[in-house]
Amino acid sequence: MQLEQQLRNKLKDKDILLMTHIVLGYPSLDVNREVIKQMVENGVDCIEMQIPFSEPMADGPIILKANQDSLLTGTKVADCFTFAAEITRQYDIPFLFMTYYNIIFKYGEENFFQRAKECGIKGFIIPDLPPEMGKSFLELADKYQIAPILIFTPTSTDERMKKLSTYGNGFVYCVARRGVTGKKSEFDQNFDGYLARCRAATKLPLAVGFGIQSKEDIEALKGKADMAVIGSRTIKLVEAEGAEAVGPFIAALR
Amino acid sequence: MDQNGFFGNWGGAYIPEVLYQTFEELKEEYSRCRKDPAFWQEYLTLMSTYSCRPTPLTYADNLTRHFGGAKIYIKREDLNHTGAHKANNVMGQGLLVKRMGKKRVIAETGAGQHGMATATMAAKFGLDCTIYMGEEDVLRQRPNVFWMEKMGATVVTVKDGSRTLKDAINEAFRDWVTNVDDTHYVFGTACGPAPFPEMVAWFQSIIGIEAAEQIMEYHGKMPARVYACVGGGSNAMGIFKRFLDEPDVELIGVEAGGHGADSGAHAIRLSSPDATPGVAQGYKTMFLQDDDGQMKHTHSVAAGLDYVGVSPILSDLWDKKQVRFESATDTEVMQALELTMKQEGIIPALESSHAFVGAFKEAGKLAKDEAIIINQSGRGDKDIFTIAHAFEDPSWKKFIIDRGIEYSNS
Ligand SMILES: Cc1ncc(COP(=O)(O)O)c(C=O)c1O
Numbered sequence: 001m002q003l004e005q006q007l008r009n010k011l012k013d014k015d016i017l018l019m020t021h022i023v024l025g026y027p028s029l030d031v032n033r034e035v036i037k038q039m040v041e042n043g044v045d046c047i048e049m050q051i052p053f054s055e056p057m058a059d060g061p062i063i064l065k066a067n068q069d070s071l072l073t074g075t076k077v078a079d080c081f082t083f084a085a086e087i088t089r090q091y092d093i094p095f096l097f098m099t100y101y102n103i104i105f106k107y108g109e110e111n112f113f114q115r116a117k118e119c120g121i122k123g124f125i126i127p128d129l130p131p132e133m134g135k136s137f138l139e140l141a142d143k144y145q146i147a148p149i150l151i152f153t154p155t156s157t158d159e160r161m162k163k164l165s166t167y168g169n170g171f172v173y174c175v176a177r178r179g180v181t182g183k184k185s186e187f188d189q190n191f192d193g194y195l196a197r198c199r200a201a202t203k204l205p206l207a208v209g210f211g212i213q214s215k216e217d218i219e220a221l222k223g224k225a226d227m228a229v230i231g232s233r234t235i236k237l238v239e240a241e242g243a244e245a246v247g248p249f250i251a252a253l254r
Numbered sequence: 255m256d257q258n259g260f261f262g263n264w265g266g267a268y269i270p271e272v273l274y275q276t277f278e279e280l281k282e283e284y285s286r287c288r289k290d291p292a293f294w295q296e297y298l299t300l301m302s303t304y305s306c307r308p309t310p311l312t313y314a315d316n317l318t319r320h321f322g323g324a325k326i327y328i329k330r331e332d333l334n335h336t337g338a339h340k341a342n343n344v345m346g347q348g349l350l351v352k353r354m355g356k357k358r359v360i361a362e363t364g365a366g367q368h369g370m371a372t373a374t375m376a377a378k379f380g381l382d383c384t385i386y387m388g389e390e391d392v393l394r395q396r397p398n399v400f401w402m403e404k405m406g407a408t409v410v411t412v413k414d415g416s417r418t419l420k421d422a423i424n425e426a427f428r429d430w431v432t433n434v435d436d437t438h439y440v441f442g443t444a445c446g447p448a449p450f451p452e453m454v455a456w457f458q459s460i461i462g463i464e465a466a467e468q469i470m471e472y473h474g475k476m477p478a479r480v481y482a483c484v485g486g487g488s489n490a491m492g493i494f495k496r497f498l499d500e501p502d503v504e505l506i507g508v509e510a511g512g513h514g515a516d517s518g519a520h521a522i523r524l525s526s527p528d529a530t531p532g533v534a535q536g537y538k539t540m541f542l543q544d545d546d547g548q549m550k551h552t553h554s555v556a557a558g559l560d561y562v563g564v565s566p567i568l569s570d571l572w573d574k575k576q577v578r579f580e581s582a583t584d585t586e587v588m589q590a591l592e593l594t595m596k597q598e599g600i601i602p603a604l605e606s607s608h609a610f611v612g613a614f615k616e617a618g619k620l621a622k623d624e625a626i627i628i629n630q631s632g633r634g635d636k637d638i639f640t641i642a643h644a645f646e647d648p649s650w651k652k653f654i655i656d657r658g659i660e661y662s663n664s
Contacts, residue, residue, distance in 0.1 A: 055424055102532050
């Protein structure tokens with residue numbers, strides 16, 4: 001409820017919200033700090049922070065490499081929590097954790113929820129945990145009031161979307177196309193039909209991610225989605241031009 | 255398997271949402287095939303005409319005499335077309351793909367045997383084929399790469415992570431989520447999300463069905479023990495399944511001990527305390543991982559056993575103490591391989607040689623009127639570079655050097 005309300009409040013002033021993605025510890029927590037600062041100061045509404053995992057099955061080459069490099073520099077789950085606690089105290093936008101289920105499972109589900117709650121995290125995106133596998137996870141999400149963000153995809157049937165919607169909270173993450181993160185998506189007529197199906201299936205706000213890279217992409221989503229997600233694009237930008245380039249890039253998206 | 259794909263505590267289907275619909279279709283087709291006796295008949299016909307089923311059960315009289323205990327029988331999965339048990343699973347899934355009308359298949363491979371079998375099936379059934387293989391495995395199983403390419407498959411070298419089997423699996427999943435509509439992922443072992451573990455074990459169960467009949471014919475009673483190597487667990491499940499309900503048969507899975515159980519450089523998931531429960535690659539099982547849940551590097555001289563996870567069905571049988579797990583080190587494996595070649599004129603794959611080690615350690619302690627079966631999952635020809643290297647064979651070295659000179663001058 002909390003997260004959804006926060007987003008709805010923001011939607012009163014903006015025609016589309018912006019969510020960005022960072023991989024914790026890549027290239028370093030210090031750079032993450034600077035990137036988040038630039039993002040928030042330039043009007044990002046929500047940030048998903050990925051806790052790196054050695055087997056990021058749903059991620060494309062850019063985020064895959066970021067996960068691996070972060071782990072090589074020694075990033076631990078405990079560091080991610082400490083960092084999250086610091087950041088959520090500092091900025092007044094919702095922060096989410098994105099990671100793979102094993103990170104939570106290994107930490108102990110309840111311990112993980114408890115610690116995330118203490119650190120001010122508002123939601124979880126877990127791409128390899130369908131609700132059928134997440135019974136206890138969903139119960140804990142309810143108990144700790146952390147939104148489980150569920151995922152719609154172009155291959156989801158109407159029936160499946162309706163079912164997913166009953167388990168989800170906060171918002172629904174609509175994956176723009178088949179495939180992994182990183183590649184460009186086409187926002188054509190088919191895509192509009194897909195988004196209309198998403199809208200019909202849920203009352204939750206719709207975020208659209210995978211392959212959003214430019215102002216034009218975001219323009220195309222206005223009126224159809226509530227939030228646009230920028231993922232790999234800023235990681236590439238930081239690699240090429242450094243953290244300072246993020247602010248101007250975000251500012252130019254609006 | 256329960257409704258959610260679990261075997262006791264293990265298994266499940268931890269899949270990205272984009273694959274949900276494909277898995278629904280796969281489960282439906284699989285369950286239709288299981289109920290249809292004509293499907294199994296079609297499968298048996300294919301395996302007896304295109305592959306070499308039933309494969310023989312060979313009595314190893316020299317090895318039996320050498321150890322002086324139980325009679326040693328070898329189930330010859332090496333005599334399958336493409337040289338390993340992998341063909342059983344692949345041809346079965348191939349029939350399924352034809353029914354589902356998909357036009358393209360992808361697969362991961364470690365030793366290259368599964369990739370090789372998939373490339374073969376794709377050629378025969380007229381399907382496009384892409385094989386993912388870790389860089390380390392491409393180097394150590396070069397002959398299989400050559401044959402896969404010659405049969406028309408695209409072999410993609412995976413350079414991420416530990417550059418072995420698990421990384422090839424991740425990359426195959428990335429392909430699948432991108433090309434779900436026309437592509438089937440021919441999973442190579444009894445791992446991954448449901449229904450793969452059960453389905454692969456089903457196709458492989460033909461091994462044990464034949465072996466039980468053969469041992470009854472030759473030996474007049476059930477074997478005392480059955481040995482199989484365990485990578486993902488498909489050849490082991492294949493031979494074990496038929497014997498699970500036989501009260502007097504003990505089943506032994508032999509894992510890759512690498513440089514030794516205490517070395518940290520091994521792939522022992524069930525017979526060492528190093529693995530812990532986890533969820534990765536779409537299923538829950540015992541994984542070699544650190545305290546944060548990050549997968550560790552594994553090591554084995556045998557590419558096909560060099561893997562962080564293990565079949566959820568085997569984790570369940572381990573829980574229930576229905577299968578005993580042991581391990582064999584790289585060194586023990588080379589010794590068992592050499593002995594088997596010299597005594598029987600048979601060349602087991604490095605993977606299969608692990609099962610031989612397990613059996614050799616125990617055969618002498620069993621009575622002479624007992625029998626044991628070793629599942630020889632594959633033939634060693636693919637390992638010629640690794641084996642020649644390990645034996646430091648001088649004439650082979652000279653041959654390679656001369657060939658290298660010839661190529662670099664041409
Ligand atoms: C000859 C052979 N035996 C065994 C294995 C291990 O797989 P599994 O444990 O699924 O039988 C492989 C895998 O590549 C193989 O090629």
